[in-house]
Amino acid sequence: MSTVAQKKGFLAVLWDYLTTVDHKKIAILYLTSGGFFFLVGGIEAMIIRIQLAVPDNNFVSAGLYNELLTMHGTTMIFLAAMPLLFGFMNAIVPLQIGARDVAFPFLNSLGFWLFFFGGVFLNLSWFLGGAPDAGWTSYASLSIASEGHGIDFYVLGLQISGAGTLISGINFLVTIINMRAPGMTYMRMPLFTWSTFVASALILFAFPPLTVGLFLMMFDRMFGANFFDASMGGNTIIWEHLFWIFGHPEVYILILPAFGIFSEIFATFSRKRLFGYAAMVFATVLIGFLGFMVWAHHMFTVGLGPTANAIFAVATMAIAVPTGVKIFNWMLTMWGGSISFTTPMLYAVAFIPSFTAGGVTGVMLASAAADYQYHDTYFVVAHFHYVIIGGVVLGLLAGTHFYWPKMFGTMLNEFLGKITFWLFLIGFHATFFIQHFLGLMGMPRRIWKFLPGQGLDMPNLISTVGAFFMAVAVIVLLVNIVITQVKNVRVGNDPWGDGRTLEWAIPSPPPFYNFKQLPLVRGLDPYWIEKMEGNTKMTPAEPLSDIHMPNNSFIPFVMSLGLFIAAFGAMYQVSWRASEGESFVWALPVLIIGMLITIGAMAVRSLKDDHGYHIHKEDLLDDEEGGRE
Amino acid sequence: MATQQSTSANPKVNYKYRRKKAKQEMRQHVTSFALMIFMTLIAFIAVMAGFDKIYVYPILLVLAAMQVVLQLYYFMHMSHKGHGTVALFLYSGVLVAFITVLTFVTIVWW
Numbered sequence: 001m002s003t004v005a006q007k008k009g010f011l012a013v014l015w016d017y018l019t020t021v022d023h024k025k026i027a028i029l030y031l032t033s034g035g036f037f038f039l040v041g042g043i044e045a046m047i048i049r050i051q052l053a054v055p056d057n058n059f060v061s062a063g064l065y066n067e068l069l070t071m072h073g074t075t076m077i078f079l080a081a082m083p084l085l086f087g088f089m090n091a092i093v094p095l096q097i098g099a100r101d102v103a104f105p106f107l108n109s110l111g112f113w114l115f116f117f118g119g120v121f122l123n124l125s126w127f128l129g130g131a132p133d134a135g136w137t138s139y140a141s142l143s144i145a146s147e148g149h150g151i152d153f154y155v156l157g158l159q160i161s162g163a164g165t166l167i168s169g170i171n172f173l174v175t176i177i178n179m180r181a182p183g184m185t186y187m188r189m190p191l192f193t194w195s196t197f198v199a200s201a202l203i204l205f206a207f208p209p210l211t212v213g214l215f216l217m218m219f220d221r222m223f224g225a226n227f228f229d230a231s232m233g234g235n236t237i238i239w240e241h242l243f244w245i246f247g248h249p250e251v252y253i254l255i256l257p258a259f260g261i262f263s264e265i266f267a268t269f270s271r272k273r274l275f276g277y278a279a280m281v282f283a284t285v286l287i288g289f290l291g292f293m294v295w296a297h298h299m300f301t302v303g304l305g306p307t308a309n310a311i312f313a314v315a316t317m318a319i320a321v322p323t324g325v326k327i328f329n330w331m332l333t334m335w336g337g338s339i340s341f342t343t344p345m346l347y348a349v350a351f352i353p354s355f356t357a358g359g360v361t362g363v364m365l366a367s368a369a370a371d372y373q374y375h376d377t378y379f380v381v382a383h384f385h386y387v388i389i390g391g392v393v394l395g396l397l398a399g400t401h402f403y404w405p406k407m408f409g410t411m412l413n414e415f416l417g418k419i420t421f422w423l424f425l426i427g428f429h430a431t432f433f434i435q436h437f438l439g440l441m442g443m444p445r446r447i448w449k450f451l452p453g454q455g456l457d458m459p460n461l462i463s464t465v466g467a468f469f470m471a472v473a474v475i476v477l478l479v480n481i482v483i484t485q486v487k488n489v490r491v492g493n494d495p496w497g498d499g500r501t502l503e504w505a506i507p508s509p510p511p512f513y514n515f516k517q518l519p520l521v522r523g524l525d526p527y528w529i530e531k532m533e534g535n536t537k538m539t540p541a542e543p544l545s546d547i548h549m550p551n552n553s554f555i556p557f558v559m560s561l562g563l564f565i566a567a568f569g570a571m572y573q574v575s576w577r578a579s580e581g582e583s584f585v586w587a588l589p590v591l592i593i594g595m596l597i598t599i600g601a602m603a604v605r606s607l608k609d610d611h612g613y614h615i616h617k618e619d620l621l622d623d624e625e626g627g628r629e
Numbered sequence: 630m631a632t633q634q635s636t637s638a639n640p641k642v643n644y645k646y647r648r649k650k651a652k653q654e655m656r657q658h659v660t661s662f663a664l665m666i667f668m669t670l671i672a673f674i675a676v677m678a679g680f681d682k683i684y685v686y687p688i689l690l691v692l693a694a695m696q697v698v699l700q701l702y703y704f705m706h707m708s709h710k711g712h713g714t715v716a717l718f719l720y721s722g723v724l725v726a727f728i729t730v731l732t733f734v735t736i737v738w739w
Contacts, residue, residue, distance in 0.1 A: 173718075177714050201718070201721075204718070204722075205721075205722055205725055241733075241737075245729065289721075289725075292725045292728070292729070293728065296732075296737065304736070304737055305736075307736050308732075308736040308737050311736055
């Protein structure tokens with residue numbers, strides 16, 4: 001975006017987005033592609049619910065059902081929830097800490113494109129002989145026996161997008177450590193920044209085990225190794241350990257940024273400082289730390305023995321303590337506040353009981369002995385949808401409404417927003433509350449159909465009806481977005497009127513260099529402090545001077561494209577049983593060409609100096625508002 | 630890291646200071662290098678002397694850990710200022726990995 005508004009052709013805009021290294025544009029890329037995958041995962045969920053609406057249904061075949069449930073879980077976690085959260089992190093965190101961009105803009109773009117190509121690769125499986133069908137956990141005993149290339153798509157797709165996630169996580173760590181504005185100490189960082197920081201640290205430590213697991217799986221399936229094949233001296237349980245050592249921190253990677261978004265919303269719309277800020281920070285860090293000590297609670301019925309089960313049960317229950325601290329702090333933030341029930345605030349208020357319900361069933365599941373009853377039933381399905389929808393998705397929807405003006409400069413319609421909220425909330429509880437009872441009645445998860453006359457008919461129908469409410473809610477949201485963008489009514493710096501943190505001190509959307517002069521931060525909620533003292537602007541911490549900016553680059557796209565191509569080669573060089581001995585002579589060359597493209601792009605990046613450019617002081621002064629000198 | 634350079638405006642002071650620092654650092658490098666060679670020798674001797682494996686394994690592990698610490702602090706500059714956050718992340722990573730491994734060898738694969 002230039003400082004002067006100008007009309008650009010479609011191709012110019014497309015090229016701009018393909019090459020951008022601006023965190024705000026990458027945020028929009030994350031938001032749109034994450035939103036697209038969210039819709040794909042949602043459609044898969046709707047097909048699942050239609051299949052289970054009535055007993056003995058034949059809407060989809062058993063094999064297709066397995067693919068649907070696998071892809072629903074995988075898509076929602078890796079390709080929808082995480083990218084959407086990365087979208088908000090990219091859009092907001094650099095603004096909240098008063099930085100002009102992330103520490104490594106090039107890597108930021110690379111992280112996005114790796115995620116994007118990994119996600120596209122995974123979803124192409126639908127059109128190339130069948131999607132993965134071993135569940136999103138892809139337990140090795142099942143997945144190494146799975147015919148066709150489905151699991152290969154899973155392994156390679158997640159490997160590529162996982163690399164992107166790891167890169168982005170490290171980028172945010174470095175950004176938050178090094179690029180805070182003058183005066184922005186750790187204990188003055190807004191809670192969304194804090195939770196991004198902790199979630200990024202979790203990514204740093206949790207993704208390597210997944211990478212290792214996927215790597216071993218790749219060798220088992222594509223290069224003739226036997227890490228998980230017990231008959232060849234391997235151990236199939238190793239995959240479960242590796243997966244859950246990653247998988248449990250992963251759910252905290254999802255929920256912590258959502259907690260952060262809610263913390264901002266509670267403080268903003270209660271017009272109060274967040275209650276117990278220090279305790280909130282401590283609780284966030286503690287949840288992050290404990291997240292690594294509990295993975296085996298997903299494996300209570302594997303047969304680890306009573307000692308392991310007991311210790312992991314206690315460790316799991318311990319997480320309820322910091323989470324409880326947070327819940328009470330949010331409630332006490334509202335206590336005595338001057339609350340306005342805007343759409344984001346409605347989501348935040350609804351989040352507390354919804355998420356707490358999921359937390360309570362979490363503690364129930366944590367009791368190892370009782371878990372033998374709940375294991376693999378719809379009770380588990382109900383539990384994790386309560387925490388992930390009641391926590392993460394409500395957070396994402398709240399964040400969409402809350403940060404939309406900052407990202408796009410327009411305000412989503414509040415009336416339609418509230419319709420979305422009520423439809424979604426009612427639909428969510430209708431769908432999943434009753435699944436607790438289905439589980440307790442003994443309905444196993446991941447089944448394709450159930451028989452009539454077992455007391456499962458009505459609850460399943462109710463659950464499906466609820467799912468349609470959620471689908472309608474999402475459609476209303478899309479309509480809202482289209483209407484808002486077509487009307488295109490621009491808003492100012494602080495459209496909610498009660499913004500507390502730095503991002504609300506600059507225009508919406510911010511200029512591409514964010515801050516003309518880096519702001520001086522004088523405490524927690526710096527913009528609120530300035531407003532309370534009658535200032536309309538932040539006090540600058542530096543004189544107006546040239547700003548150094550990075551150049552756009554097409555290289556991240558090419559690097560990721562190379563891996564995308566190489567993945568096809570790696571996959572088709574094995575003729576898997578279901579492909580009827582078809583041999584693909586082109587596979588190995590494609591693998592090599594793909595790798596050469598990636599390595600070539602890396603070489604170009606390494607050998608060609610790119611020093612970026614400067615925005616000159618004079619141009620900044622020309623820019624409408626003009627800096628203070 | 631840029632923080633290691635003296636910010637003094639006087640180039641002479643700067644030069645003298647850097648000379649002194651460099652000399653100090655060289656001594657540390659040589660000392661730790663000698664120590665590392667010495668420890669490697671001990672490791673080889675311990676294996677070749679044919680001690681019982683129960684004694685050799687812990688000796689090798691302890692020597693390896695010491696070598697890593699020397700490497701990090703004297704060759705990868707963690708002894709310098711401004712590495713607090715790096716150290717924090719390194720140690721939390723080590724702690725998490727240690728607890729995970731400990732869990733496996735004690736309660737999971739009892």
